[in-house]
Amino acid sequence: MKVALFVETYLPYINGVVTHVHSLKTGLEMLGHQVLVVTADPEVKRHTLKDGVLYCPCKKLKRIYGYGLAAPVSRVREKLIDNFAPDIVHVHQEFGIGLFGYQYAKRRKVPMVYTMHTMYDDYLYYVVPKHLIPAAKQVAGRYSRMFVKAAAQVTGPSKKVESYLRSHGIKKPVNVVPNPVELDTFNLEHADMEKVAALREQFGYAADDFVTVFVGRVGKEKNIDQLLDFWAASQLAKEPRIKLMVIGDGPEREELIGRAASLGLSPQVQFIGKVMHDQLLEYLVACDAYVTASLSDTNSISMLEGMAVGLPVFHIHDPLNKGQVVEGVNGFIYNSADELAEKLLAYRDLEDKQPLKESVVESVQHSGAKTLGENLEKIYVKALRS
Incomplete structure (x- = not known):
């Protein structure tokens, strides 16, 4: 199986989503699958493919360390992903790169899996003035609904994701897939x-x-x-x-x-x-x-x-x-x-x-990369059958 993972930031930057995606890539490759990570990188000037990661040029976001905003449209990026020919598109975040992944899956008729890692109601204050937050929450809900509706399968690290989606009127089931921990590193x-x-x-x-x-x-x-x-x-x-x-x-x-x-x-x-x-x-x-x-x-x-x-x-x-x-x-x-x-x-x-x-x-010994890969492998099979 060929899987393309779309994430807004990746190594060497570190946050929870990066760790999750890196572990997922590792786990899927351990199971014999081919993986392409598509990510934004403010340090590159042109699309760069290296070691299974496609780094896309973007505008650096000064208020959010390690993040950049990539254009959601790129013929170069599309051609490079076409060369990989993914069986599954897995979107992990929802901005320039995630939106590109959503559009790519739709155009190429490739099943999309969507993982909601972040409930944005708690993070809007980073980018939205306080008096606009109530309106921004409604917009965020509608934006999330767009990804959920297009996804063949939806996942999240806990039931809290499903509760968040329900609060925005989204009733699609959520597959709970707990986050991984790098057991070889944290030993x-x-x-x-x-x-x-x-x-x-x-x-x-x-x-x-x-x-x-x-x-x-x-x-x-x-x-x-x-x-x-x-x-x-x-x-x-x-x-x-x-x-x-x-x-x-x-x-x-x-x-x-x-x-x-x-x-x-x-x-x-x-x-x-x-x-x-x-x-x-x-x-x-x-x-x-x-x-x-x-x-x-x-x-x-x-x-x-x-x-x-x-x-x-x-x-x-x-x-x-x-x-x-x-x-x-x-x-x-x-x-x-x-x-x-x-x-x-x-x-x-x-x-x-x-x-x-x-x-x-x-309590965390079954939270490694291989377990994560096995959990998502089952969800990808369901997406391909849907």
Whole structure:
């Protein structure tokens, strides 16, 4: 089977969608399929085909790191994809490249699979003035409907995607395909423990400090402000040995640093900025638990990467992502500031953490590239038969 994957950004840039698509390409190739990734790249001046990836020239988007806006029409691009002759078009994002994929599938009568990774209602503030967001949500819903209607099959990382589509009046079934984690990369055995020790020393963590971590875009949709408020309103603020490391960059970083200071949390909370993906393993291993208050994620890959090295996840209650974090198996669910503090302190004080850590790692062992490829392979077969 020949599969063309359309995504707005790709390696060397890193985000959840890039990781998903790279793992899918790897998994499908492991199963013997041929894969072409079609992506925008602001660093190329002309269409460039290399190692199964077609890099398309585009205009760089300064407000969204790593993204560029490619023209949705290109004869050169079309000819190069014709040469590949895909059996399946799989659209992962919906802008210049995704729109091209949608149009290509329609013109060539190739079955299209559409994966909704992002529920855009939570991200519109990046590009739309606040007073226009209600209208923009309606437009986003209609735009999503166009892709869903044209797709032979629709997928998403959790039931939250189906709920989002229902809220916009879209009733087509969604195949839930959980996100992957790069198990070979995020493996405790592969961590350089000297680097781990050096990182803890660099950030001033003592041997008995209990370090929690959040990894992701530092934006409003991640609810880091609520996490800080919960921290300040609970027993955690009175526990100087409990720390919070926020890894990532984004438009809210400076404001959140100020918020942490105003809440008196600066000695406990550090915003360390962006960490390259190939260095992230040691940062995660240097920590003791993963914590998040985000309700915008469908199936956070950063969270899965933390689980892969044994970090239990402390996740705010999110009924639409029920089952991703199972109490006492791979983490804990909290509903309030006091409950977060209670559960974090209980885990910190647990004398033997190893059984839970092993359970956390086991919970993601079937989330690798091959499993993702097998899951999508079944959906492609359904698309071809529809």
